[in-house]
Amino acid sequence: MASLSLEEQNELTRIAVRGGQILLQHGAESRIIEQVTQRFGMALGADNVELSVSSDAIVITTRFGERCVTTTRRCYDRGINMHMVCEVMRICIMLEKQLLDGKQVKKRLNRLTPYKYNRWVVVLMVGLSCSSFSHFFGGDWPVYITTFFASSCAMILRQELGHRQHNPFVNFAAAAFLATSIASIGVIHQFGANPEIAMAASVLLLVPGFPLINAASDMLKGHISTGIARWVFATLLTISASIGIVLSMVVTGVWSWIV
Incomplete structure (x- = not known):
């Protein structure tokens, strides 16, 4: 089993929760938020990812071996925008196919901006x-x-x-x-x-x-x-x-x- 330091686990937890936060802020249903966030964590090296989704917050715990890291994010409503949801899911798929690494995923998530029609x-x-x-x-x-x-x-x-x-x-x-x-x-x-x-x-x-x-x-x-x-x-x-x-x-x- 590949080793994963505490700092690396902290970073993958921050990346996974960021993806889930964007999904929740832009109107994705809870099941999609749960699945995509877990896929982010597992693709980045976690053994397991558990999370709780509420109407305005997300709590995530990543586990590697006997070590667990938990973080919480408040999710302010940004309006329904399926462009943002699709972009997060696209990044997740590219990560699973190893077309992106953790640093690239983090940069892409932070660069995402909602597309708005005229x-x-x-x-x-x-x-x-x-x-x-x-x-x-x-x-x-x-x-x-x-x-x-x-x-x-x-x-x-x-x-x-x-x-x-x-x-x-x-x-x-x-x-x-x-x-x-x-x-x-x-x-x-x-x-x-x-x-x-x-x-x-x-x-x-x-x-x-x-x-x-x-x-x-x-x-x-x-x-x-x-x-x-x-x-x-x-x-x-x-x-x-x-x-x-x-x-x-x-x-x-x-x-x-x-x-």
């Missing part, structure tokens, strides 16, 4: 997708256009508030308020045959689908506490959006929200 492309695509849903629900072209502008403006507001690090619950409530208020104009002035459809379709960008899917996946795969934490977070986001919608209806006096 903000105006995102606004355009969100507007088109929400307005397409309005068409699917039976809306005509005036409803389609109303939904496009309402959802696009809501997405711009989300981006601005997110860039300024505002609370995500405030972000969702404000975006829902703006989208519903703009769509309400279509109802007041009767843009299209069923302008009420725009009020429902324009807030679909606020559905927290990814957190809900991760929550269900975590609970089904045995990570109950993390899954419940993610489910509660997604539920609070939904409630925040609902508050924004209701406040807009109170202000505008338009309560016709049908699909």
Whole structure:
């Protein structure tokens, strides 16, 4: 059996936990975090890797012979970004195939930066997708256009508030308020045959689908506490959006929200 000094074990533990931290910060499900972190540790020479994943922290223990090293990292939410998840998994595979050594893996992990699409492309695509849903629900072209502008403006507001690090619950409530208020104009002035459809379709960008899917996946795969934490977070986001919608209806006096 190859020897592994305490310093080398400390270093491989730091590398493995860094990989798991990036995965957790960018929305990977708990089972993937667990598997990839263990693969990092084993590929770097550890006999065994055990870890505990929570909603905002990761604890890892590497064992070599009779010696154990444990470390903990706090994981602040960086937003869902599958580019970062894929990059960490790619580095892990390259390490397992011995295309990278420990120092190279550490440098690559530290150099990783989230890839982000052009903000105006995102606004355009969100507007088109929400307005397409309005068409699917039976809306005509005036409803389609109303939904496009309402959802696009809501997405711009989300981006601005997110860039300024505002609370995500405030972000969702404000975006829902703006989208519903703009769509309400279509109802007041009767843009299209069923302008009420725009009020429902324009807030679909606020559905927290990814957190809900991760929550269900975590609970089904045995990570109950993390899954419940993610489910509660997604539920609070939904409630925040609902508050924004209701406040807009109170202000505008338009309560016709049908699909």
